[in-house]
Amino acid sequence: MSDKPSLKLYNTLTRSKEDFVPFDPGNVRMYVCGPTVYDFAHIGNARPVIVFDLLYRLLRHVYGENHVTYVRNITDVDDKINARALRDHPDLPLNEAIRRVTETTASQFHKDVAALGCLPPSIEPRATEHIGGMIAIIERLLAKGHAYEAEGEVLFRVGSMPDYGALSGRNLEDNIAGARVAIDSHKENPADFVLWKASDENEPGWDSPWGRGRPGWHIECSAMSLAFLGETFDIHGGGLDLIFPHHENEIAQSRCAHDTPMMARYWMHNGYLQVEGRKMSKSDGNFITIRDLLETEAFGGRAWPGEVLRLAMLMTHYREPIDFSIARLEEAGHKLVSWQRAARAGSQTSPDADVIAALSDDLNFSRASTALDALARAANRGEDAAAQALAATLTFFGFSLDSLIRQSGDDTATAEKVAARLAALAARDFALADTIRAELLEQGIQLMDYKDPETGERRTRWEAAR
Structure with a gap:
């Protein structure tokens, strides 16, 4: 591996940038939390998909296309899905109503992210396909004393894990006082969280040792990552909002069930997104789906090419907050046109070494963009090698070579x-x-x-x- 670029990634767990050393260079393993398919994905959902697609491309370049396993799940059992199914299809049996909602939403998600230039993950499991795996983990946690039954639920005993809170930096007292922690009388500790909950006749459910019920949110990702990546793997990613409680609780379940010192070695999180300087919300009228941007005139009075959305997202470092604006989209469009006009397809197929070096420093796209600008200037001076290198690098990023020129x-x-x-x-x-x-x-x-x-x-x- 001596000829490979030195890859550095920021690890949320250690609060530092670290050399990336995979458990097995022949099978680099990454898990990223995917969508809960109850509604069309909004532009905030697009950011982690684009960020980790870029990382996936970089890992494939460094370690080989067939030596990276990227798992991104679909959550298709959730109380929000149940509510949407009852609202949109009140005359259908519940299971059919849920199927209609999840299939429609998942199909639109796949269409949206393909338009954003994202590769499909290696594996895309659905939560409902892994209920048995979730039950098995819960049984192990009960047997080891890390979980208990109470009033039809199975709960994780947070106090049984001495270093719970290491990812988020929250201690047990913080969790008890936190606004997101529900305080229920049947819990031993207010910070304990649900692994399995009972289902009534208006809710989906599966048979289990604790009666008919459905899984808690956090156990789903523990089961799906275990099924395809093993008890420990290299990278776990998602948005900053998932650090607590979701990722913290995933770590607790997985480590305590398998007696492992870690779940994933590197934890990566992208920053928040706001729209034109404001937090995105339906009440403020600035809630925008990917579909809205791609197919309607809901933002800036025009539809935007997926490639422009992709570049606009990448122009801000993935760990920084991003202000998604019309001006930013326009800037991205102009930038991409300038690169496309300078590029020329040829025999070179490997991306530019300076660009790869920049990305290898915790996905430093600003440096990579500067290198692309330099290639474009050289190409415009008539340097054929630069024009070919630029074309190969744009392809590596998931950009086409002429689409915006043809459209513009x-x-x-x-x-x-x-x-x-x-x-x-x-x-x-x-x-x-x-x-x-x-x-x-x-x-x-x-x-x-x-x-x-x-x-x-x-x-x-x-x-x-x-």
Whole structure:
């Protein structure tokens, strides 16, 4: 493995950037929490899918396409699903109503993430296919004294795990006082959480040693990761909001059931997303699904290509909060067009080494973007090797080589004029720069200059003049 790039990843568990050393370089294993299919995925859901797709691509490049196993689950048993099924299909038997909801929603999710340029995971298990595995883990926890039965439920005994809370940094007292912890009289400890709960006639259920019921949310991922990745594996990922309680409780269940020192060696979490400076919520009217962005004019008065959404997400480092805005989408579109125009497919199929080096530093896309810009400049100077390297690298990222150029029409001509103006400014030919700006304004296009917050370079975006 000496010829492989040195890969560093930020580990939430240790709060530090670490060298990535897989348990088995011949089978690198990653689990990422997938969607709960009760409604169409929103743009916040898109971020982890895109982030971990990029990591999946990088791991496949470093370790080999056939030496990485990526599991992303689908949660298809959940109280929100039950409520949606009863609301949308009140005249159908419950199981049929649930099937309608989950199949429709899962199908749309697959369509959406494919449009975002994401590869399918190696394995995509559904929770309902692993009820037996969940029951088996719960039985082990009961036998070891880490769980107990109370009022038709099976609960995890948090106090039985001395280092519970290591991932989130929350101690047991914090958990008891936390607003997200329900305090119920039948619990030994208010922080104990549900592994199995009873189902009534209006809820889905499966036979178990504790009666007809359904699993708690956290046990699902413990069972599915065990089934395909084993008791311990390399990377577990998801959004920052999953650290507590979901990932913390996964760790507790899995480690206590299998007597292992860890569940996953590296825990990775992407940052939060807001829309135009505000938290996304239905009550504020800024709740936007991936489908809305791709197929309607709900955001900025136009539909957006999936590739533009993908790049807009990647332009902010995955651990940082992202402000999803129309300006950011426009910037991403212009950037991608400039790369596509400079790229030329050829014999080179490996991505650029500088780009891989940048990504190998905890998915540093800002550095990778700078390397792509350098390739584009060299390609525009007529360097064929750079044009081919750029094409191979765009393909590696999941971008096409000409789709936006074919779609953009006048935007392409505008991009050329904007590039010419920036070149004039760099050469201090301010008269030419002013002439180009005036010509575009006459065409109804207004330019806005700004500095790239990360590089300090002059950038320009444009929109219809008001």
